[in-house]
Amino acid sequence: QVQLQESGPGLMKPSETLTLTCTVSGDSVNNDFFYWSWIRQPPGKALEWIGYIHYDGITNYNPSLKSRVRVSIDPSKNQFSLQLLSVTAADTAAYYCARGAGAPDYFDYWGQGTVVPVSS
Amino acid sequence: DIQMTQSPVSLSASVGDRVIITCRASQNIKNYLSWYQQKPGKAPNLLIYSASTLQSGVPSRFSGSVSGTAFTLTISSLQPEDFATYYCQQSYSFFTFGGGTRVEIK
Numbered sequence: 623q624v625q626l627q628e629s630g631p632g633l634m635k636p637s638e639t640l641t642l643t644c645t646v647s648g649d650s651v652n653n654d655f656f657y658w659s660w661i662r663q664p665p666g667k668a669l670e671w672i673g674y675i676h677y678d679g680i681t682n683y684n685p686s687l688k689s690r691v692r693v694s695i696d697p698s699k700n701q702f703s704l705q706l707l708s709v710t711a712a713d714t715a716a717y718y719c720a721r722g723a724g725a726p727d728y729f730d731y732w733g734q735g736t737v738v739p740v741s742s
Numbered sequence: 743d744i745q746m747t748q749s750p751v752s753l754s755a756s757v758g759d760r761v762i763i764t765c766r767a768s769q770n771i772k773n774y775l776s777w778y779q780q781k782p783g784k785a786p787n788l789l790i791y792s793a794s795t796l797q798s799g800v801p802s803r804f805s806g807s808v809s810g811t812a813f814t815l816t817i818s819s820l821q822p823e824d825f826a827t828y829y830c831q832q833s834y835s836f837f838t839f840g841g842g843t844r845v846e847i848k
Contacts, residue, residue, distance in 0.1 A: 669778075669786065669829060671837035684836060685743075718785055727833040728776040730797065732785035 624648040626719050626733035634713075634740045640706040644719030644733060651700050652677045657722035658702040659729060660693060662715040670715075674722050675702055714740045744768055744832055748840035754848040761817040763843045765830035770811060774834040777806055777815045780842075781826045789828075790815065820845070 630642035644658070651658055659674040673683035675693040683691050690707040706713060716737050720729035745768040755761050765775065773793035778786035788797045790806040793813060803818045817824055825847055830840040 668841045669831070669839040671839070682836070720785075724791065725833070727774055728788055728791040728831070729778075729786070730788050732787075735785050 624721065624731045626721065626731055628717060628719050628733045628736040630717070630736055630738065632738075634709050634738055636710050636740060636742055637708055640704070640709050640713065640738060642704045642717055642719075642736065642738075644702050644704075646700050646702075646721075649721070649731075650697070651695055651702055652697050655723065657682075657726040658693075658695065659720045659722045659726070660704045661718045661720055661729070661732075662713075663718070663735075664712075664715045672704065672706075672717075674726065709740045711740050714738065744771060744835050744838050746830055746832055746838050746840035748828075748830060748843050750843060751841065752844040752846060754846045755820050756848045757820055757822055759820045759848075761820050761824075761845060763815045763828050763830075763845075765813045765815070765840050767811045767813070767832055767834075771832045771834035773808055774832055775806075775808065775813045776831045776833070777804075778829045778831065779824075779826045780829065786829060817845075 625647045627645045657674040660672040663669050673693045675681045675695050692705045695702045716735040718735045719733045721731040723730045747766045749764050775793045777790040780786040793808040794806045805816045827842045827844045
């Protein structure tokens with residue numbers, strides 16, 4: 623069974639860099655068929671795709687966040703990570719990692735999510 | 743940017759009702775449309791992809807269809823476990839989610 627688990631800080635201050643890690647079990651991040659993604663959801667709001675990475679290093683980012691986002695992959699630990707620079711209160715959200723399937727077209731497995739408040 | 747507009751924003755229904763949720767794309771996205779169910783405090787769960795393909799393990803009371811740029815998610819007979827928020831998502835150009843439709847108990 624494929625499982626994803628996010629880990630990271632519980633609280634961030636404005637201007638800091640957010641780093642989250644997703645540990646994958648039941649699959650390999652080297653799997654050619656899938657793209658490893660980050661998606662977030664501000665409190666009471668809709669979902670927003672952040673970006674994804676493929677095992678060969680190909681990345682794709684939401685244009686609205688591209689200047690502040692980097693997604694990386696560590697096959698030796700079967701993990702992938704998100705860095706979001708210069709966070710503000712608007713970045714307060716539940717952050718999910720997910721497996722992208724298809725081209726990718728959809729997200730078939732998700733982590734449980736981690737809530738990241740940004741507050742001074 | 744491709745915008746996805748869901749309607750209604752919320753609806754009240756009873757167990758056994760037929761429920762239809764609509765998602766409209768701001769431009770042609772062919773069939774690059776998926777549907778998710780999300781319960782409070784939980785991650786979304788994939789229901790349908792490619793507009794009408796049922797994800798493995800999802801009950802057959804869920805179905806999806808498309809007509810032009812309008813997509814529908816139908817729940818043929820609402821069950822107690824179906825009360826949740828539903829999101830559509832396009833993948834024609836990057837990924838965009840709709841605003842969600844909350845299905846509540848009548």
